[in-house]
Amino acid sequence: MIKETKELIKTLLTLATSELPGHLQIPVEIPVSIDEYKLSHPIGSYLVAYKGSNFKQKDVKNIIAQDRDLEIMLIVTARYRSEFTPEEYLDYAITKLSGYKMDAKRTDRMIYCSQDEWLGEEAGVWSYAATFVVPVEFYQVGI
Template sequence: MSATRPVIDSVVEHLQQAIPWVIVEAFPERPSEYQFIHPTGAILVGYGGSKFTDLEHLGSIAQQRDITLVLTIIGSNLHGDEGTLAILDETRLAIVGFRPTNCLPCHLLQERFLNEDVGAWQYELTVQTETQQVQVYQPETKPLFTRTRPRESGDPHEQDLKLKEAP
């Protein structure tokens, strides 16, 4: 299974437990309307996209899915024990090696400064994890086997059965 939302939800839950002094949420539907109101900081977990490897030739479609997650770290000040840099450090420590739902352990790709607005500092931490994308099969719609009609050699065939013609 490689559904995206369970991966995001498991990262949100893990980071909230690891860094309880900030608020951790999935990236908002309308980022322009997001209001940072927590007194210390926030971590927003967003989906950055996926890349897929070549097909694994197993008789069906199976590919590795490399999932990119973008963690936006927001803090009310830059330095100090609960500043944005401290939140960034704690986030890095908490996410490396964490296994989201149905995925391999997370590893880091990059981090960068985003913005400072009225004392709210923002950094971006880009993380990757891997999972498998596998073809979904529909069940075959063959008739169900319901019962047998045993007969002894030499007994006549039942009238409602069709005999297979010899080649």
């Protein structure tokens, strides 16, 4: 479920960034390592990573049935330019991903951003992180 959710976020954001003018588009990547990631694009990139989950038991007897809130971290790394700043890339991603309806039987099935934060700046490359909550369901295997 985690891998599929990261791929979904990557696909949604890749489609959204294709709406930007070509010279402002940045890639969406699922890196093997955040710590060892090296920016290779001249402007910046979006990095998708799993942050964790929260579970809430449903009122069901004899099986494990839970609402699961997957937390996907989206890191924006971008060089600071006047035309489209790192903060604007962050806002763009939040606007485009928030409200997407998941295929779940939950009433609160829309993706939303729960927080964002500045991570720092190094050699003119600014980094921000946004945490997106992706509501899904977890059921005991073998039922």
